[in-house]
Amino acid sequence: MGEVRAASRGEALRFKPPDWKHACHVLLYAPCPGRLFGKIPLRYAVLMQMRFDGRLGFPGGFVDPQDASLEEGLSRELHEELGPGAALLQVTENDYLNAYISERPQRVVAHFYVKQLSLEELRTLEERAVQAKDHGLEVMGLLRVPLYILRDGVGGLPAFLSNTFISSARDQLIQALDVFQLVPKETLQKAVNVAQK
Ligand code: APR
Ligand code: MG
Ligand code: MG
Numbered sequence: 001m002g003e004v005r006a007a008s009r010g011e012a013l014r015f016k017p018p019d020w021k022h023a024c025h026v027l028l029y030a031p032c033p034g035r036l037f038g039k040i041p042l043r044y045a046v047l048m049q050m051r052f053d054g055r056l057g058f059p060g061g062f063v064d065p066q067d068a069s070l071e072e073g074l075s076r077e078l079h080e081e082l083g084p085g086a087a088l089l090q091v092t093e094n095d096y097l098n099a100y101i102s103e104r105p106q107r108v109v110a111h112f113y114v115k116q117l118s119l120e121e122l123r124t125l126e127e128r129a130v131q132a133k134d135h136g137l138e139v140m141g142l143l144r145v146p147l148y149i150l151r152d153g154v155g156g157l158p159a160f161l162s163n164t165f166i167s168s169a170r171d172q173l174i175q176a177l178d179v180f181q182l183v184p185k186e187t188l189q190k191a192v193n194v195a196q197k
Helices: 070-088 119-131 157-161 169-179 185-196
Strands: 004-007 021-036 040-051 060-062 096-102 108-116 139-144
Touching (some): 021 119, 040 169, 096 169, 108 169, 119 139, 157 169
Antiparallel strands (some): 096 108
């Protein structure tokens, strides 16, 4: 992967198609009161997906020239990748976090959104995701991110971060966990440090 840098929406929109392709992805999460093994607080349910290429990423995709806006492009992709449950979702400009700009292997501006749902909404999405057009094709499955660190110091978030991610998805995940305080700062820092080894 070439050099990637973060940018604001305004800056990102100066990179125009057809020279630059624009893509939109969203991190969906919900407060989750459960405890693993009756002990370890789950805190939040954060959704990612296993992609067709074996890498982890967020739901979303390329915006087409026919899409009226970034958000309409995202909404179309979410219907394809998440199925009928996507009708529950209204991802708007207010949910925009930032963009990642990369020149290699192709010129892509990846816009990133973060949206909070209720646990009930998130569960409905999960249930209906198997009905998606792309299920078993571009999307091999939705999954939840483990946000804790197990007693061995590796299991949970550190092990999860050691997977392979598409383009900037790993950075996007870490940034969102930090900005939205989905994981305590110390835990996140520890997980990132362990995963790098
Ligand atoms: N998750 C996924 N992709 C991301 C992310 C992220 N968090 N951040 C940036 N990207 C970039 C990648 O470079 C990715 O290839 O956005 C690009 C487009 O996103 P996809 O979700 O892969 O695009 P989508 O429109 O859903 O369809 C995949 O890509 O390789 C082609 O032919 C293939 O039709 C397929 C399409
Ligand atoms: Mg797609
Ligand atoms: Mg996609």
